[in-house]
Ligand code: SF4
């Protein structure tokens with residue numbers, strides 16, 4: 001039978017926050033027990049790959065462009081080595097729409113899997129900073145003892161070392177984080193000439209303090225109170241979403257394990273291991289909660305206890321509310337298949353948009369003034385202005401051509417101008433056409449823009465002939 005205390009707790013858990021003292025209102029520090037098990041190991045491997053990618057990416061270049069650069073200061077962005085400019089805002093708009101739809105669908109189907117496996121906050125907190133804490137201060141019990149004891153030499157040394165390591169790591173993370181915004185060259189320049197880059201240095205120190213504050217003090221509050229994605233879980237999840245869930249049908253009625261355990265009791269032996277390992281300090285047996293970051297620590301802890309007492313694993317597992325309530329196995333339902341297909345489609349659209357993006361931005365406009373010019377030898381000419389943007393990091397030799405056999409392009413100034421990398425330029429040119437070959441007053445002409453001898457893109461321009469035609 002469940003204890004009176006358990007019954008009362010189950011009834012009132014929503015009346016309080018597990019990390020806030022009911023009487024004083026002060027924060028209760030979460031001393032999470034060190035998790036271990038299959039999923040923890042798997043998450044550790046994922047975190048290694050993640051950390052390698054995080055620290056290495058700013059150094060990786062594709063065609064001379066950074067693999068990923070989000071320079072909001074100069075409005076310069078590079079994704080997979082493709083440079084984006086403010087003029088490409090529609091791709092960003094589309095990207096944002098796809099991203100938002102992706103998040104909604106993904107969360108609807110897979111719940112908060114992202115938070116547990118790849119969110120930078122969870123990865124750094126659980127896989128880096130907390131592991132260092134275990135190394136220096138020991139597991140949950142030792143940490144509690146250390147916290148309560150007076151400030152003796154042991155406590156000063158352990159806490160001192162921990163905070164120095166935390167600060168140095170935060171400094172490294174801040175350097176890498178800023179490399180994604182300002183570019184690796186700016187950061188290298190700042191490191192070699194700090195005096196000439198005071199602004200960057202101050203920014204670096206501010207971010208170092210922010211990261212240090214987050215990982216040393218704020219911790220799970222980022223996930224439970226600050227993160228907007230976490231706040232959205234209440235509206236994004238439904239009964240079919242896959243979450244880390246306690247099988248209350250199987251687990252209840254909970255009670256301590258003993259030889260004389262009643263047959264009617266559930267499989268939960270009320271060992272509290274799932275609560276002890278939880279980095280956000282919640283009891284998953286109370287049902288899906290916004291504080292759960294799906295870190296899977298409770299799954300491993302419970303599986304370990306189930307093994308110990310000889311029960312089947314999976315009392316806490318990835319499952320949907322529906323599958324638990326109806327005692328059915330979680331399987332790929334039509335909903336999961338359809339949403340997954342839409343997710344794939346969205347990724348496909350975004351990839352295609354990125355791949356088909358042009359290296360040159362171009363706008364052609366007829367110049368104001370005369371509609372057309374009559375030249376000797378029966379030639380009619382229209383004057384245009386062309387605005388080009390070289391979006392690459394290489395200089396380009398520009399040439400214009402037209403597909404029309406009867407027309408010829410005549411640049412004003414240099415015939416083959418050179419456009420410097422990452423620059424914008426305006427050019428003026430004529431389209432000349434033999435009057436006898438003009439069949440309509442308004443003709444649409446395709447202008448081919450060649451960059452370094454290769455056809456880069458085609459834009460249309462209206463050619464206007466004399467009034468008497470038509
Ligand atoms: S309830 Fe389980 S999965 Fe959720 S945060 Fe706590 S330990 Fe992680």
Ligand code: SF4
Nearest residue numbers: 268269271272274302
């Ligand atoms: S770890 Fe499993 S058995 Fe122990 S209290 Fe949690 S749910 Fe019950």
